[in-house]
Amino acid sequence: MTQTSPEAIVQEAQAAVAAAADLTALDALRVHYLGKKGVLTEQLKSLGSATPEERKTLGQALNVAKDAISSAIDARHGVLNLSAINARLESERVDVTLAPRHESVGRIHPVTQVIEEITAIFAAQGFSVKQGPEIEDDFHNFSALNIPPEHPARQMHDTFYLVGEEGQPKPVLRTHTSPVQIRTMVAQKPPLRIIAPGSTFRCDSDLTHTPMFHQIEGLVIDKAIHMGHLKGCIIDFVKAFFGVDDVPVRFRSSFFPFTEPSAEVDIGCSREKGELKIGAGKDWLEIMGCGMVHPNVLRNCGIDPDEYQGFAFGLGVERMAMLKYGIPDLRTFFDADIRWLQHYGFAPLDIPALVSAYAK
Ligand code: DAH
Numbered sequence: 001m002t003q004t005s006p007e008a009i010v011q012e013a014q015a016a017v018a019a020a021a022d023l024t025a026l027d028a029l030r031v032h033y034l035g036k037k038g039v040l041t042e043q044l045k046s047l048g049s050a051t052p053e054e055r056k057t058l059g060q061a062l063n064v065a066k067d068a069i070s071s072a073i074d075a076r077h078g079v080l081n082l083s084a085i086n087a088r089l090e091s092e093r094v095d096v097t098l099a100p101r102h103e104s105v106g107r108i109h110p111v112t113q114v115i116e117e118i119t120a121i122f123a124a125q126g127f128s129v130k131q132g133p134e135i136e137d138d139f140h141n142f143s144a145l146n147i148p149p150e151h152p153a154r155q156m157h158d159t160f161y162l163v164g165e166e167g168q169p170k171p172v173l174r175t176h177t178s179p180v181q182i183r184t185m186v187a188q189k190p191p192l193r194i195i196a197p198g199s200t201f202r203c204d205s206d207l208t209h210t211p212m213f214h215q216i217e218g219l220v221i222d223k224a225i226h227m228g229h230l231k232g233c234i235i236d237f238v239k240a241f242f243g244v245d246d247v248p249v250r251f252r253s254s255f256f257p258f259t260e261p262s263a264e265v266d267i268g269c270s271r272e273k274g275e276l277k278i279g280a281g282k283d284w285l286e287i288m289g290c291g292m293v294h295p296n297v298l299r300n301c302g303i304d305p306d307e308y309q310g311f312a313f314g315l316g317v318e319r320m321a322m323l324k325y326g327i328p329d330l331r332t333f334f335d336a337d338i339r340w341l342q343h344y345g346f347a348p349l350d351i352p353a354l355v356s357a358y359a360k
Contacts, residue, residue, distance in 0.1 A: 003046070006058070006065035009039055013069045017076045023084060026076055033069050040066050100348075107345025110321040111214050111333060115197045118216055118320070121240045122195045125233060127218065130194045132180035134201070135162065138169035140179035144300040145258040160201050160211075173201035177217035178258060181293075181312055184219060185301035190308045191222040197317070210334055214317035221293065221303065221310035227261070230290060230311035234265055238287070242267070242278045242324060250284060259291025259312055278323065285323065288315035 004012075013033050020026040033039050044062055047055050100106075119129060132140070142154060152158070160173040180196035196217040205211050220229065235249045248268035256262040265288045270281025278285075290313035295305035318333055325344060327333075332340050 003043060006040075006043070006061040009033070009043075010065045010068045014072050017069075017072045020076060020080070023077070023080050026073060026080055030073050034066065034073075040069070106348050107341045108348055108350075109333075109341065110325060110327065110344050110346070111317050113346045114317050114321040114324070115214065115216065118237075118241065118315075118317075119195065119197065121237055122218065124240075125193075125236065127193045127195045130180050130184050130196045131198060132174070132177070132183045132196060134174055134199055135171050136174040136179050137171055140182045141172050141174050141176075144182045144297065145178055146294050146296045146300070147257045151257060158202050158204065160203050174198075175202055176200050176314060177215040178312070178314060180217055181219045181258075181297070182301055185221065185298070185303055190303060190310070192310070193220050193222075194218070208330055210318075210330060212334070216315050216317060218290075218313040219293070219310060220312075221298075221308050223308060225292075225309045225311060227292060227311070230292070230313070233311075234288070234290060234313060238265075238267055241320070244279045247279050251290075252286075254289065254291075256289055256291055258294050258297050259289075260294045262289065262291035264289055265313075276323070276326065287320065287323070288313055290314070 013029070016029055017026065020029055031038060035041065040062060044059070047059055047062075050058060123129075142151070143149075147154065159175050161170040162172065164170040177196045177198050177200060180194075180198070184192060184194050184196075196219075198214065199212055200215045201212050202209065203211060218233075220233070231249075231251060234251075238247055238249050239245055250266040250268075251263040252266055254262045254264040264286050266284040266286050267278060268280050269283050269285050270277050270279070271283060290311065293310045293312050298305040298308060298310075318330055321327060321333075322330065327344055
Protein backbone atom coordinates (compact mmCIF):
# COMPACT_ATOMS: atom_id res chain seq x y z
CA MET A 1 0.00 0.00 0.00
CA THR A 2 1.50 3.35 -0.98
CA GLN A 3 0.51 6.16 1.28
CA THR A 4 1.63 9.73 1.44
CA SER A 5 4.00 10.06 4.41
CA PRO A 6 2.74 11.90 7.52
CA GLU A 7 5.44 14.53 6.99
CA ALA A 8 4.28 15.17 3.44
CA ILE A 9 0.68 15.48 4.67
CA VAL A 10 1.79 18.03 7.26
CA GLN A 11 3.64 20.06 4.63
CA GLU A 12 0.70 20.01 2.26
CA ALA A 13 -1.71 20.89 5.11
CA GLN A 14 0.44 23.74 6.38
CA ALA A 15 0.60 25.28 2.91
CA ALA A 16 -3.16 24.96 2.50
CA VAL A 17 -3.82 26.42 5.95
CA ALA A 18 -1.54 29.38 5.28
CA ALA A 19 -3.44 30.00 2.05
CA ALA A 20 -6.92 29.72 3.62
CA ALA A 21 -8.58 33.05 2.92
CA ASP A 22 -11.32 32.98 5.53
CA LEU A 23 -12.76 31.05 8.47
CA THR A 24 -15.04 28.95 6.23
CA ALA A 25 -12.13 27.78 4.11
CA LEU A 26 -10.17 27.02 7.26
CA ASP A 27 -13.00 24.98 8.66
CA ALA A 28 -13.17 22.95 5.47
CA LEU A 29 -9.45 22.16 5.86
CA ARG A 30 -9.99 21.06 9.46
CA VAL A 31 -12.62 18.61 8.24
CA HIS A 32 -10.46 17.50 5.33
CA TYR A 33 -7.43 16.64 7.47
CA LEU A 34 -8.71 15.97 10.96
CA GLY A 35 -12.41 15.21 10.53
CA LYS A 36 -14.01 11.77 11.02
CA LYS A 37 -13.29 10.85 7.43
CA GLY A 38 -10.26 13.08 7.14
CA VAL A 39 -6.89 12.19 5.59
CA LEU A 40 -5.15 11.58 8.91
CA THR A 41 -8.06 9.70 10.48
CA GLU A 42 -8.20 7.35 7.48
CA GLN A 43 -4.47 6.64 7.86
CA LEU A 44 -4.87 6.01 11.59
CA LYS A 45 -7.65 3.55 10.81
CA SER A 46 -5.42 1.70 8.34
CA LEU A 47 -2.88 1.05 11.12
CA GLY A 48 -4.94 -1.99 12.05
CA SER A 49 -3.47 -3.91 9.12
CA ALA A 50 0.17 -2.84 9.71
CA THR A 51 2.84 -4.88 11.48
CA PRO A 52 3.33 -4.11 15.20
CA GLU A 53 6.63 -2.36 14.42
CA GLU A 54 5.10 -0.19 11.67
CA ARG A 55 2.10 0.50 13.85
CA LYS A 56 4.33 1.97 16.53
CA THR A 57 6.46 4.27 14.36
CA LEU A 58 3.71 5.22 11.93
CA GLY A 59 1.25 5.71 14.80
CA GLN A 60 3.61 8.08 16.54
CA ALA A 61 4.33 9.96 13.32
CA LEU A 62 0.63 10.31 12.59
CA ASN A 63 -0.05 11.70 16.04
CA VAL A 64 2.79 14.20 15.66
CA ALA A 65 1.31 15.17 12.29
CA LYS A 66 -2.13 15.57 13.83
CA ASP A 67 -0.78 17.93 16.50
CA ALA A 68 1.19 19.93 13.95
CA ILE A 69 -1.83 20.38 11.66
CA SER A 70 -4.07 21.17 14.59
CA SER A 71 -1.80 23.91 15.87
CA ALA A 72 -1.34 25.35 12.38
CA ILE A 73 -5.12 25.56 12.06
CA ASP A 74 -5.50 27.14 15.52
CA ALA A 75 -2.86 29.77 14.78
CA ARG A 76 -4.47 30.60 11.43
CA HIS A 77 -7.86 30.70 13.14
CA GLY A 78 -6.59 33.40 15.51
CA VAL A 79 -5.34 35.52 12.60
CA LEU A 80 -8.47 35.09 10.45
CA ASN A 81 -10.78 35.69 13.40
CA LEU A 82 -9.05 38.95 14.23
CA SER A 83 -9.26 40.16 10.65
CA ALA A 84 -12.93 39.12 10.50
CA ILE A 85 -13.60 41.22 13.63
CA ASN A 86 -11.64 44.14 12.21
CA ALA A 87 -13.50 43.93 8.91
CA ARG A 88 -16.79 43.93 10.79
CA LEU A 89 -15.79 46.88 12.94
CA GLU A 90 -14.76 48.71 9.78
CA SER A 91 -18.01 47.95 7.93
CA GLU A 92 -20.18 48.82 10.94
CA ARG A 93 -18.28 51.95 11.83
CA VAL A 94 -20.45 54.64 13.41
CA ASP A 95 -19.51 58.28 13.57
CA VAL A 96 -20.94 59.25 16.93
CA THR A 97 -20.19 62.90 16.24
CA LEU A 98 -22.68 63.04 13.35
CA ALA A 99 -25.94 64.86 13.96
CA PRO A 100 -28.80 62.36 14.47
CA ARG A 101 -30.85 61.79 11.32
CA HIS A 102 -34.06 60.94 13.16
CA GLU A 103 -33.92 63.42 15.97
CA SER A 104 -37.65 63.36 16.49
CA VAL A 105 -37.96 59.59 16.95
CA GLY A 106 -36.29 58.76 20.27
CA ARG A 107 -37.71 60.18 23.48
CA ILE A 108 -36.37 60.72 26.98
CA HIS A 109 -38.69 59.14 29.56
CA PRO A 110 -40.23 61.68 31.98
CA VAL A 111 -38.63 59.84 34.94
CA THR A 112 -35.17 60.33 33.43
CA GLN A 113 -35.98 63.92 32.52
CA VAL A 114 -37.19 64.81 36.01
CA ILE A 115 -34.18 63.13 37.67
CA GLU A 116 -31.95 65.24 35.44
CA GLU A 117 -33.84 68.43 36.20
CA ILE A 118 -33.79 67.87 39.96
CA THR A 119 -30.13 66.88 39.87
CA ALA A 120 -29.30 70.09 38.01
CA ILE A 121 -31.06 72.22 40.62
CA PHE A 122 -29.34 70.58 43.57
CA ALA A 123 -26.00 70.55 41.76
CA ALA A 124 -26.32 74.34 41.57
CA GLN A 125 -26.81 74.30 45.36
CA GLY A 126 -23.53 72.40 45.75
CA PHE A 127 -24.89 68.86 46.13
CA SER A 128 -23.11 65.89 44.57
CA VAL A 129 -24.77 62.69 43.36
CA LYS A 130 -24.41 59.35 45.19
CA GLN A 131 -25.72 55.94 44.29
CA GLY A 132 -26.32 52.80 46.30
CA PRO A 133 -27.28 49.18 45.59
CA GLU A 134 -30.89 48.20 44.82
CA ILE A 135 -30.48 45.02 46.85
CA GLU A 136 -29.94 46.20 50.40
CA ASP A 137 -29.31 44.62 53.76
CA ASP A 138 -31.41 45.07 56.86
CA PHE A 139 -28.87 47.42 58.46
CA HIS A 140 -28.82 50.02 55.68
CA ASN A 141 -32.49 49.83 54.67
CA PHE A 142 -33.93 49.71 58.20
CA SER A 143 -32.04 49.41 61.45
CA ALA A 144 -29.40 52.11 60.89
CA LEU A 145 -32.29 54.42 59.91
CA ASN A 146 -33.77 53.95 63.37
CA ILE A 147 -36.55 51.73 62.02
CA PRO A 148 -37.04 49.14 64.77
CA PRO A 149 -37.98 45.53 63.92
CA GLU A 150 -41.64 45.97 64.79
CA HIS A 151 -42.07 49.06 62.54
CA PRO A 152 -44.91 48.58 60.02
CA ALA A 153 -42.64 49.50 57.10
CA ARG A 154 -40.87 46.22 57.70
CA GLN A 155 -43.90 44.06 57.27
CA MET A 156 -44.10 41.63 54.38
CA HIS A 157 -46.78 43.54 52.50
CA ASP A 158 -44.45 46.48 51.96
CA THR A 159 -41.05 44.96 51.50
CA PHE A 160 -39.77 42.52 48.90
CA TYR A 161 -37.62 40.11 50.87
CA LEU A 162 -34.98 38.01 49.13
CA VAL A 163 -33.54 34.65 50.11
CA GLY A 164 -30.55 35.21 52.34
CA GLU A 165 -28.18 33.24 54.52
CA GLU A 166 -29.39 31.05 57.40
CA GLY A 167 -29.75 32.94 60.64
CA GLN A 168 -29.15 36.33 58.99
CA PRO A 169 -31.76 39.02 58.33
CA LYS A 170 -33.02 38.61 54.76
CA PRO A 171 -31.70 40.97 52.06
CA VAL A 172 -34.39 43.27 50.63
CA LEU A 173 -35.07 45.26 47.48
CA ARG A 174 -34.56 48.72 48.92
CA THR A 175 -37.88 50.26 49.88
CA HIS A 176 -36.52 53.82 49.69
CA THR A 177 -33.35 55.69 48.76
CA SER A 178 -32.66 56.54 52.42
CA PRO A 179 -30.07 53.72 52.81
CA VAL A 180 -27.79 55.82 50.59
CA GLN A 181 -27.72 58.34 53.47
CA ILE A 182 -26.29 55.61 55.70
CA ARG A 183 -23.78 54.42 53.10
CA THR A 184 -22.56 57.96 52.57
CA MET A 185 -22.24 58.81 56.27
CA VAL A 186 -20.42 55.54 57.00
CA ALA A 187 -17.98 56.03 54.11
CA GLN A 188 -17.31 59.76 54.28
CA LYS A 189 -16.62 62.34 56.92
CA PRO A 190 -18.86 65.42 57.16
CA PRO A 191 -19.43 68.02 55.81
CA LEU A 192 -21.74 66.17 53.40
CA ARG A 193 -24.14 67.48 50.82
CA ILE A 194 -25.52 64.75 48.58
CA ILE A 195 -28.55 63.67 46.62
CA ALA A 196 -29.23 60.05 45.68
CA PRO A 197 -31.63 59.32 42.81
CA GLY A 198 -32.63 55.74 42.07
CA SER A 199 -35.15 52.92 41.77
CA THR A 200 -37.03 51.75 44.83
CA PHE A 201 -39.37 48.80 45.33
CA ARG A 202 -42.47 48.04 47.35
CA CYS A 203 -44.85 45.14 47.20
CA ASP A 204 -47.79 47.34 46.33
CA SER A 205 -49.71 47.79 43.09
CA ASP A 206 -52.83 49.87 42.50
CA LEU A 207 -53.86 53.14 40.86
CA THR A 208 -51.33 55.18 42.81
CA HIS A 209 -48.61 52.60 43.51
CA THR A 210 -46.31 50.61 41.25
CA PRO A 211 -43.98 47.91 42.64
CA MET A 212 -40.99 49.78 41.20
CA PHE A 213 -40.75 53.54 41.37
CA HIS A 214 -38.11 56.22 41.80
CA GLN A 215 -37.03 58.46 44.62
CA ILE A 216 -34.47 61.16 45.20
CA GLU A 217 -32.91 61.38 48.61
CA GLY A 218 -31.12 64.43 49.95
CA LEU A 219 -28.72 64.72 52.87
CA VAL A 220 -26.80 67.62 54.35
CA ILE A 221 -24.52 67.14 57.38
CA ASP A 222 -22.37 69.90 58.82
CA LYS A 223 -21.78 71.82 62.02
CA ALA A 224 -24.67 74.04 63.19
CA ILE A 225 -27.16 72.99 60.49
CA HIS A 226 -30.74 73.79 61.48
CA MET A 227 -34.34 73.72 60.22
CA GLY A 228 -33.85 77.12 58.59
CA HIS A 229 -31.30 75.64 56.19
CA LEU A 230 -33.69 72.82 55.37
CA LYS A 231 -36.53 75.23 54.62
CA GLY A 232 -34.41 77.55 52.50
CA CYS A 233 -33.01 74.68 50.48
CA ILE A 234 -36.42 73.11 49.81
CA ILE A 235 -38.19 76.39 49.01
CA ASP A 236 -35.48 77.31 46.49
CA PHE A 237 -35.77 73.89 44.96
CA VAL A 238 -39.55 74.05 44.62
CA LYS A 239 -39.43 77.45 42.92
CA ALA A 240 -36.77 76.32 40.47
CA PHE A 241 -38.41 72.99 39.71
CA PHE A 242 -41.92 74.27 39.06
CA GLY A 243 -40.67 77.52 37.57
CA VAL A 244 -43.09 79.50 39.77
CA ASP A 245 -41.58 82.26 41.87
CA ASP A 246 -44.36 82.80 44.38
CA VAL A 247 -45.39 79.21 45.03
CA PRO A 248 -46.49 78.85 48.68
CA VAL A 249 -44.57 76.13 50.53
CA ARG A 250 -45.85 74.69 53.80
CA PHE A 251 -43.94 72.47 56.26
CA ARG A 252 -46.45 70.28 58.02
CA SER A 253 -45.36 68.38 61.11
CA SER A 254 -45.06 64.63 60.50
CA PHE A 255 -43.21 61.52 61.62
CA PHE A 256 -40.34 59.51 60.15
CA PRO A 257 -38.21 57.26 62.33
CA PHE A 258 -34.98 58.67 60.87
CA THR A 259 -35.72 62.37 61.38
CA GLU A 260 -36.64 64.48 64.40
CA PRO A 261 -38.42 66.80 63.99
CA SER A 262 -40.01 65.55 60.76
CA ALA A 263 -42.16 67.39 58.27
CA GLU A 264 -44.05 66.90 55.08
CA VAL A 265 -43.74 69.56 52.43
CA ASP A 266 -46.90 70.85 50.73
CA ILE A 267 -47.07 73.29 47.87
CA GLY A 268 -49.94 75.58 47.02
CA CYS A 269 -52.13 74.84 44.05
CA SER A 270 -55.51 75.49 42.56
CA ARG A 271 -57.87 73.30 40.55
CA GLU A 272 -59.96 75.03 37.96
CA LYS A 273 -62.22 73.01 35.69
CA GLY A 274 -60.22 69.92 36.52
CA GLU A 275 -56.94 71.60 35.64
CA LEU A 276 -54.23 71.67 38.27
CA LYS A 277 -52.17 74.84 38.59
CA ILE A 278 -49.14 75.06 40.87
CA GLY A 279 -48.98 78.39 42.73
CA ALA A 280 -51.13 80.39 45.14
CA GLY A 281 -54.58 78.83 45.44
CA LYS A 282 -57.03 77.15 47.77
CA ASP A 283 -55.46 73.70 47.80
CA TRP A 284 -52.27 72.03 48.98
CA LEU A 285 -50.32 69.16 47.44
CA GLU A 286 -47.89 67.00 49.37
CA ILE A 287 -44.58 66.62 47.55
CA MET A 288 -41.96 65.22 49.91
CA GLY A 289 -40.88 64.16 53.39
CA CYS A 290 -38.03 65.77 55.29
CA GLY A 291 -36.59 66.53 58.70
CA MET A 292 -33.52 66.91 60.86
CA VAL A 293 -31.46 63.71 60.87
CA HIS A 294 -32.21 61.77 64.07
CA PRO A 295 -29.27 61.65 66.53
CA ASN A 296 -29.58 57.83 66.60
CA VAL A 297 -29.01 57.71 62.84
CA LEU A 298 -25.89 59.87 63.16
CA ARG A 299 -24.60 57.64 65.98
CA ASN A 300 -25.31 54.51 63.94
CA CYS A 301 -22.94 55.92 61.31
CA GLY A 302 -20.22 56.90 63.76
CA ILE A 303 -21.01 60.63 63.68
CA ASP A 304 -21.18 62.53 66.97
CA PRO A 305 -24.57 64.31 67.10
CA ASP A 306 -23.18 66.89 69.51
CA GLU A 307 -20.70 67.97 66.88
CA TYR A 308 -22.67 67.49 63.66
CA GLN A 309 -26.31 67.92 62.67
CA GLY A 310 -28.08 67.80 59.38
CA PHE A 311 -31.24 67.49 57.41
CA ALA A 312 -32.60 64.95 54.97
CA PHE A 313 -35.41 64.80 52.49
CA GLY A 314 -36.94 62.25 50.15
CA LEU A 315 -39.26 62.74 47.20
CA GLY A 316 -41.00 60.55 44.65
CA VAL A 317 -39.85 61.16 41.08
CA GLU A 318 -43.03 59.94 39.33
CA ARG A 319 -45.15 62.17 41.55
CA MET A 320 -43.04 65.22 40.73
CA ALA A 321 -43.25 64.37 37.01
CA MET A 322 -47.04 63.95 37.20
CA LEU A 323 -47.45 67.32 38.92
CA LYS A 324 -45.09 69.25 36.69
CA TYR A 325 -46.09 67.77 33.36
CA GLY A 326 -49.76 67.00 34.00
CA ILE A 327 -49.44 63.24 33.62
CA PRO A 328 -52.66 61.86 35.10
CA ASP A 329 -51.96 58.15 35.61
CA LEU A 330 -48.97 56.66 37.43
CA ARG A 331 -49.23 53.23 35.86
CA THR A 332 -48.73 54.56 32.32
CA PHE A 333 -45.11 55.35 33.26
CA PHE A 334 -44.28 51.67 33.01
CA ASP A 335 -46.61 50.50 30.21
CA ALA A 336 -43.84 50.95 27.61
CA ASP A 337 -46.46 52.41 25.26
CA ILE A 338 -44.63 54.21 22.47
CA ARG A 339 -47.56 56.61 21.91
CA TRP A 340 -47.43 57.66 25.55
CA LEU A 341 -43.70 58.24 25.29
CA GLN A 342 -44.14 60.26 22.09
CA HIS A 343 -46.61 62.45 23.94
CA TYR A 344 -45.02 62.83 27.38
CA GLY A 345 -41.37 62.15 26.50
CA PHE A 346 -38.69 64.75 25.84
CA ALA A 347 -36.53 65.34 22.79
CA PRO A 348 -33.09 63.88 23.49
CA LEU A 349 -31.13 66.99 22.70
CA ASP A 350 -33.40 69.45 24.45
CA ILE A 351 -31.71 71.07 27.39
CA PRO A 352 -34.43 71.55 30.03
CA ALA A 353 -35.36 75.24 30.00
CA LEU A 354 -35.14 75.33 33.77
CA VAL A 355 -31.54 74.22 33.86
CA SER A 356 -30.31 77.10 31.76
CA ALA A 357 -32.58 79.54 33.60
CA TYR A 358 -31.36 78.35 36.99
CA ALA A 359 -27.71 78.37 35.94
CA LYS A 360 -27.83 82.14 35.20
N1 DAH B 1 -37.72 57.42 53.05
C1 DAH B 1 -39.02 58.05 53.11
C2 DAH B 1 -40.03 57.21 52.33
O1 DAH B 1 -39.66 56.46 51.49
C3 DAH B 1 -38.98 59.43 52.53
C4 DAH B 1 -38.22 60.37 53.38
C5 DAH B 1 -38.86 61.11 54.35
C6 DAH B 1 -36.85 60.51 53.23
C7 DAH B 1 -38.18 61.99 55.16
C8 DAH B 1 -36.15 61.38 54.06
C9 DAH B 1 -36.83 62.11 55.02
O2 DAH B 1 -34.83 61.55 53.95
O3 DAH B 1 -36.14 62.99 55.80
O4 DAH B 1 -41.19 57.31 52.57
